[in-house]
Amino acid sequence: MLSRRLRQLAAAAAAAAVPVLAAAQATVEVPFFYPIAVGGPITKIIDGFAADFEKENPGVKLKPIYTGSYQDSIAKALTSVKSGDPPVTSILLSTDMYTLIDEDAIVPFDDLVKTPEDKAWLAGFYPGFMENSRTGGKTWGIPFQRSTVVLYWNKEMFKEAGLDPNRPPATWQEQLDYAQKLTRRDASGKVTQWGLQIPSSGFPYWLFQGLAIQNGVNLMNAAGTETYYDRPEVIGALQYWVDLARKHRVHPEGIVEWGTTPKDFFERKMAMMWTTTGNLTNVKNNAKFDFGVAMLPAGKQRGSPTGGGNFYIFKKSTPAQREAAFKFIKWVTQPARAAQWSIDTGYVAVSQAAYDTPAMKKYVSEFPAAAVARDQLPYAKAELSTHDNQRVTKALNDGLQAALTGTKTPEAAMRDAQREAERLLRAHRR
């Protein structure tokens, strides 16, 4: 008898539990990989985004997972795809697009963009950023934390060299002239101050891309199946870079370390440096002198590659999860939020609408350097990204370093790099 009562009780309890379970099922979990090492202010901002979004969208559980550097994050994303447990959405390098497509890991946004508002939202991003998001007529990534290359200069040194401290070089010729005036040597002929420094360790292709675009061509086609490393314009761009160091001696010889370049700038070892917009806050805090930020000088035209990370949505997810992730991506890229994100982090805001917000207008008027990246965006082109991206890029990196260290002529270096890229990409052209 007792046991029957117990059974009834158990049944009642189970019945009571059903709605709870149903409610639990109705909550959509969205694991979200974000490429940063845990700790520091940015994780707090992201955690804040997640909490605010959940408050406005009950039933969605957004789970930010901090996955370290971009390199770590793509590794983690790819292995989790292979082991069958990928995130629903993730921010990864915009250049990882072809890799993710080749691994059959992501879905295009086209199926999620349905309403006219969605279409207007998608059209609102700077076209320069969208170049790394589209291939084969589809959109695979949404720009979020993006950057470009800009020129920083030391105004005091400009003054000392008799240059107008508020007028950065606008053309290649000016850049060279200025650099010659800014390079200083001691009595023995040893350089004590360089005119210009363009880093070439680690990922020289990114900075070099600026030179190539300025000289008239980008390095690859939009389908990511062809590279143009051995075009005369590209070789010419490399020749310009090599000449700065080897012929004109206004730029250090050999490889310039990316990591120490900002420090070199602070130590007044050079007057102008090319580096990412992402260094703005760092320079602002550490430069003990008046500095300026400018668009890269023009060759035949102005130009810079874009850089940074995009949102992707992973294939192995339920339609409800994809919808929820899409909703979050729209939410977080709204002009007001994008503007605040840009102000807080130093990344370039991804749409014109974000720059038109009052908060952003006020920030730019107080700190005009923040507008330089925006003004350069109309000239910005897609960052080098192809199928088999890492290797095709390495071929170029090695070629650039060979030319800069003087082991190959620019022409030979670029021909070798192109041959290697051809070999790697042949399989992707069928």
Added chain:
Amino acid sequence: MSASATVHEPRGAGRALESVAAWTLGVLWILPLAYAVWTAFHPAEFSTRFVPGAPLTLDNFVKAWNAAPFARYFVNTVVLVTTILAAQLVLVTLAAYAFARYRFPGDDVAFALVLVQLMIMPDVLIVENYRTMTVLGIKDTILSIGLPYMASAFGIFLLRQTFKTVPRELDEAARVEGCSSLQTLWKVYVPLAKPTYVAYALVSVSYHWNNFLWPLIITESVESRPVTVGLQVFASTDQGIDWSIITAATLLTTGPLLVAFLLFQRQFVQSFMRAGIK
């Protein structure tokens, strides 16, 4: 050492010359540590300038501490190092005992197979071991960092040599008193091999405290990352290198090991001597 043994110590000009050489080398060798101390305790503008009287500060330590979860990394490393060492001591003792005191079919082949690991260390087999850890489903855990190192050929080899020097009579006496094999091992062999254990433990701890490549590959989260990987993730930012904070972080994370070494360096060398690693 007796007084007369000093006859071959350097004298006169030779002594002066050698002292200078030894000291030059010593200064060169301590330089990176000296630089780390200088830079960590001074503001960033002095990280490349060595001016006496530069202001001292603890800011860099505060910044480093707040910039990354070093406390967690530190705990991970301590757990990692102790887990590996504990497992190694047990496994190595048992295996070394088998090789030192038992004759069994295939013992030579088995020993040769163990020695293979002296050359082909887990550090080289990263691609396959990564695959194995994925299959086992323990990727990104402290256990997965340690597992490939737990059966240590170096330890087995070392301890076998030591066990072999234990007089048979002691072994037999223990048996006469009714000790089982394991009891004999515990009561006779292990106490006699203490210096070897100490020397081996020190090598193991400093090796795994500093190991980088395998942990870099197999870990993905703060919960399992040791300090070396944490340091690297922290140091390689797009914004360039900030030596003040990196050196502060380095001192924070290696401090305990350094202090322990300072305190025990004499015993360290002596245990090596007595362990017969020479």
Added chain:
Amino acid sequence: MNRATQWIHAWLLLLPAAALLALFTHYPAVANLWHSFFSTPKGARPAVFVGLDNYRNLVDDPIFWQAFANNLWYALGTIPTSIAIAIAMAVWVNDRLPGRGFLRLAYFTPTVLPMIAVANIWLFFFTPEYGLLEQVTGALGFASHNWLGSKETALPALMVVTIWKEAGFFMIFYLAALQSMSPHLAEAAAIEGASRWYFFRRVTLPLLMPTTLFVLVNAVINAFRLVDHVFVMTRGGPDSATTLLLYYVYEIGFRFWDSAYAAALTMVLLALLAVVALAQFFFLDRKVHYQ
């Protein structure tokens, strides 16, 4: 105890270590060989048997040959120097030179500091213009040089870091050996009027041979195993001038995600290590008395 139980005991004692060794040393070595005959699975495409294709690609890969040559130079550049310095250090610390406590400490600290951390410090030492090395050479009136940024000096710069890191560790072994040498030898030599250098060359050095063998094996393995500083200081550049074999394995396996090609490359590394092991076994082992 009869024979059979003894065998069983022995195997039981061996079992835990043997299982782990088999799983993480023997199996991966064999599996690595097996996987090197297949292609890398990608997206929907599974791995297929490709025979020797990966090895053929290896032969055609100029970076592989460069890494191979780099690694041999690296071994050649680091091993003899660090052993020689280690012996000198041990002799000095063993003698009663003034301040030997400090010296022993100074020599040994690199062993305790993680390579990944000190590599950042060495990066500063080698930085052009204001790096420590430049501050010194500049004060002496030498021209500035981009140590890590030129192909000729990048690998030697890494070698310096390796020697610095290793010598103190090897010193400990030599020191232990020196301290257990009988003082009577020195007394006898002194009575016969042998010079310090003669004694070192004819007595000390030969007696240190077993230690040297042990250290040599360690140094050879390290030359193929220790690539941490490459990550921080050069990332294999400029133009692959500092790409060592294991770093290339990492790059291919964990940045290009081409696990099959990485497996073929690992086989080369294993073969190299096997040659070293055999050389040691057949050649060196007979020449020195191993305790």
